[in-house]
Amino acid sequence: xxxxxxVKQVPERDAPVRVSADGRSVDSGDTAWTMNEPDAYAxxxxxxxxxxxxxxxxxxSAGPERVESTLREALxxxxxxxxxxxxxxxxxxxxxxxxxxxxxxLLADAIRSESPDLVLTGLQxxxxxxxxxxxxxxxxxxxxxxxxxxxxxxxxSGDAKRIRVKRELEDGWFQHIEMPLPALLTIQSGGNxxxxxxxxxxxxxxxxxxxxxxxxxxxxxHDEIVRVSLPQRTRQTExxxxxxxxxAAKLAERLRAEVGL
Amino acid sequence: xxETSGVLVxxxxxxxxxxxxxxxxxxxxxRLANELHTSxxxxxxxxAESLAPLTAELANASLSSVYAVEHPLxxxxxxxxxxxxxxxxxxxxxPSHIVFPHTYQVRDYAPALATRLGQVLLxxxxxxxxxxxxxxxxxQWMGGKLNADYRHRGSGPCLLSVQAGSFRADASTSAxxxxxxxHLAPQLDASQIRxxxxxxxxxxxxxxxxxxxxxxxxxxxxxxxxxxxxxxxDLARALGAELAASRPICDAGWLPMERxxxxxxxxxxxKVYVAIGISGAIQHLVGMKGARxxxxxxxxxxxxxxxxxxxxxxxxxxxxxxALTRALRP
Ligand SMILES: Cc1cc2nc3c(=O)[nH]c(=O)nc-3n(C[C@H](O)[C@H](O)[C@H](O)COP(=O)(O)OP(=O)(O)OC[C@H]3O[C@@H](n4cnc5c(N)ncnc54)[C@H](O)[C@@H]3O)c2cc1C
Ligand SMILES: Nc1ncnc2c1ncn2[C@@H]1O[C@H](COP(=O)(O)O)[C@@H](O)[C@H]1O
Numbered sequence: 137x138x139x140x141x142x143v144k145q146v147p148e149r150d151a152p153v154r155v156s157a158d159g160r161s162v163d164s165g166d167t168a169w170t171m172n173e174p175d176a177y178a179x180x181x182x183x184x185x186x187x188x189x190x191x192x193x194x195x196x197s198a199g200p201e202r203v204e205s206t207l208r209e210a211l212x213x214x215x216x217x218x219x220x221x222x223x224x225x226x227x228x229x230x231x232x233x234x235x236x237x238x239x240x241x242l243l244a245d246a247i248r249s250e251s252p253d254l255v256l257t258g259l260q261x262x263x264x265x266x267x268x269x270x271x272x273x274x275x276x277x278x279x280x281x282x283x284x285x286x287x288x289x290x291x292x293s294g295d296a297k298r299i300r301v302k303r304e305l306e307d308g309w310f311q312h313i314e315m316p317l318p319a320l321l322t323i324q325s326g327g328n329x330x331x332x333x334x335x336x337x338x339x340x341x342x343x344x345x346x347x348x349x350x351x352x353x354x355x356x357x358h359d360e361i362v363r364v365s366l367p368q369r370t371r372q373t374e375x376x377x378x379x380x381x382x383x384a385a386k387l388a389e390r391l392r393a394e395v396g397l
Numbered sequence: 398x399x400e401t402s403g404v405l406v407x408x409x410x411x412x413x414x415x416x417x418x419x420x421x422x423x424x425x426x427x428r429l430a431n432e433l434h435t436s437x438x439x440x441x442x443x444x445a446e447s448l449a450p451l452t453a454e455l456a457n458a459s460l461s462s463v464y465a466v467e468h469p470l471x472x473x474x475x476x477x478x479x480x481x482x483x484x485x486x487x488x489x490x491x492p493s494h495i496v497f498p499h500t501y502q503v504r505d506y507a508p509a510l511a512t513r514l515g516q517v518l519l520x521x522x523x524x525x526x527x528x529x530x531x532x533x534x535x536x537q538w539m540g541g542k543l544n545a546d547y548r549h550r551g552s553g554p555c556l557l558s559v560q561a562g563s564f565r566a567d568a569s570t571s572a573x574x575x576x577x578x579x580h581l582a583p584q585l586d587a588s589q590i591r592x593x594x595x596x597x598x599x600x601x602x603x604x605x606x607x608x609x610x611x612x613x614x615x616x617x618x619x620x621x622x623x624x625x626x627x628x629x630x631d632l633a634r635a636l637g638a639e640l641a642a643s644r645p646i647c648d649a650g651w652l653p654m655e656r657x658x659x660x661x662x663x664x665x666x667x668k669v670y671v672a673i674g675i676s677g678a679i680q681h682l683v684g685m686k687g688a689r690x691x692x693x694x695x696x697x698x699x700x701x702x703x704x705x706x707x708x709x710x711x712x713x714x715x716x717x718x719x720a721l722t723r724a725l726r727p
Contacts, residue, residue, distance in 0.1 A: 147539070149540075149618075149676070150697070152699075153539055153542050153543055153699075155543070162538070162539075162543065173645075235517045236508070236517050236518075237511075237512060237516075237517050240512075262539070262540060263538060263539055264538060265521065265536070265537060265538060265539075265540070266520050266521075267504055267508075267520055267521065268504075268508035268518060268520055269508075271476075271504070271505065271506070271507075271508035271509050271512075272508045272509065272511075272512045274509060275508070275509040275512040275513060276512060280477070280591035280592050281476065281505075281509075281592075282505075282592065283501075283504055283505045284501060284504070284505075304501075304661055305501060305597055306500070306501050306660060306661065307661075307664075308599060308600075308603075308654075308655075308661070308662065308663070309597045309598065309599055310597065310598055310599070310600065311594060311595055311596070311597045311598070312594075312595035313592050313593065313594045313595065314592065314593040314595075315591055315592040315593070316591060324661075325644070325645070325648050326644065326647065326648030326654075329649075329650065356550075356551070357517075357550060358516055358517040358549065358550055358551055359517055359519060359547050359548065359549055359550055360547065360548045360550050361545055361546070361547055362533055362546045362547070362548055363533075363545070363546040364538070364543055364544070364545045364546075365543070365544050365546075366542075366543065366544070366699070367537075367541065367542075367543070367544050367701065367704060369703070369704050370704060370705075371704065371705060371706065371707065372707070373703060373706050373707060373708070373709050374707065374708045374709065375703075375709045375711065376708065376709065376710045376711065376712075377698075377711045377712070378712075380712050380713065380716030380717045380720055381716075381720045383710050383711075383712050383717055383720075384717050384718075384720030384721040384723075384724055385720075385724055387692065387694075387708070387710055387717070387721050387724075388721055388724035388725050390692070390708055391636060391669065391671070391692065391721075391725065392725070394668065394669045394690050394692075395611075395612050395636055395637070395638075395668070395669055397636070397637075397725065
């Protein structure tokens with residue numbers, strides 16, 4: 137099975153966030169970057185599928201030069217090769233100049249050239265949180281899809297041209313869905329356990345191929361970001377700061393009263 | 398270009414009634430229509446039998462029209478069926494704005510529908526404001542650390558989905574005369590539907606009912622390592638509290654999934670909820686917003702959890718927890 141996994145590089149979770157001077161974007165000057173979390177689960181699912189049968193895992197990312205580190209991490213974990221759609225960090229051809237459809241179009245063009253059996257994306261990106269790129273891609277590629285997928289199996293009939301997936305529903309419910317290949321799945325976190333890159337894997341990654349793909353200019357966006365701001369606090373909050381034992385003493389007092397100890 | 402017909406809200410059926418966010422989407426749609434001085438209509442998809450009581454109820458909800466989109470192939474949700482049916486509804490109704498509830502189902506089909514219309518969906522909207530007749534929609538970035546205001550551009554309908562708990566479902570304003578219920582039977586063929594969905598199921602029976610717990614100590618990724626969970630267990634014991642967690646803790650297998658709080662876990666409403674090393678992503682907040690008192694411990698003063706906290710302890714949990722547990726012991 138040939139599998140393409142779309143991975144996005146996003147700011148580290150604990151990275152401090154600042155609004156840019158223009159008030160319409162994020163200042164990512166000294167941000168540390170990492171692989172989007174659900175994408176790591178998508179990669180893991182792809183690697184496990186490959187290990188169960190035969191096939192190839194290709195990782196795909198659109199972004200500036202820095203995304204190479206994320207692609208290399210994926211190669212070190214076991215992906216076979218990488219596709220990097222290179223976009224400038226800023227300006228009219230950057231990722232930020234494109235809407236969801238624009239980014240999905242970049243990814244779709246690269247995926248078409250590979251004709252994979254399966255395309256995996258993460259469910260949602262940690263930074264923009266759109267939760268849409270996978271489903272938009274499926275539509276652009278004309279593929280059936282399922283979202284919030286936790287695991288992928290072969291179809292009950294044993295037909296190699298079909299898959300059965302387990303997907304999450306709300307409030308602790310699940311569902312199986314069957315569909316023909318090729319297909320696209322968006323992967324939810326928690327369906328499997330993530331592996332770490334081994335030293336051997338890191339060494340091997342050096343000889344694996346990364347193909348750079350030039351990105352066309354951005355099409356006109358269908359939306360516009362007019363303002364980015366820090367959220368306002370809505371509740372009356374008692375804020376405790378200072379030395380830990382003082383905070384603990386105040387907390388203990390408050391909790392005793394609230395809990396009725 | 399043909400005349401557009403205002404705001405259209407796509408309601409979601411769940412069981413014999415509504416998905417709970419549907420009424421919030423309706424409230425958002427009505428407010429948007431009101432501020433844009435246009436009309437608000439609503440639609441629901443399913444089979445004729447299942448829709449009858451729902452559309453009868455909607456007809457009394459002060460709307461300009463109610464659409465029943467009926468077909469036997471809509472008995473069970475599929476993305477292919479819903480996208481095809483809604484595309485036909487929109488070409489008939491020509492709405493200027495289309496409002497969805499941000500449910501798992503909407504996540505599954507609305508982006509494809511937007512793409513088919515050559516549009517982009519503004520997903521997971523938490524607020525809207527209209528100035529000079531132009532609406533702006535707020536979305537969260539970075540797990541709630543930032544708000545970004547978006548505007549729709551260009552021609553064609555503006556599609557948005559609204560987040561749970563962001564718009565208050567209005568007290569049922571009952572219209573004096575019910576509005577018209579329009580029936581639409583979309584052209585659908587079984588061959589268009591590529592996926593075969595199975596029945597929803599639950600894993601094992603739940604052995605802990607966090608829903609009735611009075612005091613909950615909940616732990617997030619800030620705890621760092623599985624071994625550190627002991628710190629939280631000690632505090633829970635001192636408080637006589639149930640232990641709960643955010644999703645990453647359960648994803649990693651450190652605590653069983655039945656202890657997860659949030660949109661894909663349990664919904665809780667204790668007297669006291671102590672959130673430790675939890676950032677406060679919306680999917681977590683929707684599960685614990687009903688708590689009477691929220692106490693949060695986090696080293697990041699800008700952590701979104703503090704926006705819903707009554708007591709915000711800003712500091713390192715590894716220093717605060719041992720001292721707190723000690724102080725609580727008799
Ligand atoms: C469809 C969907 C469904 C989801 N369902 C759920 C759900 O049901 N429940 C759920 O919880 N999540 C759910 N999520 C995930 C959610 O979006 C967040 O990713 C998750 O809640 C983050 O968990 P966290 O706060 O523990 O981790 P993080 O966001 O990583 O936050 C860790 C926090 O710990 C703090 N911290 C770190 N070190 C320390 C220290 N030493 N002392 C004090 N504080 C420290 C950090 O400042 C940070 O705020 C869902 C996501 C999606 C897309
Ligand atoms: N620039 C990108 N490069 C590769 N994959 C991406 C990119 N942007 C989004 N994706 C994929 O789409 C998923 C959903 O992203 P989003 O729609 O932004 O929430 C991510 O988890 C990735 O798998």
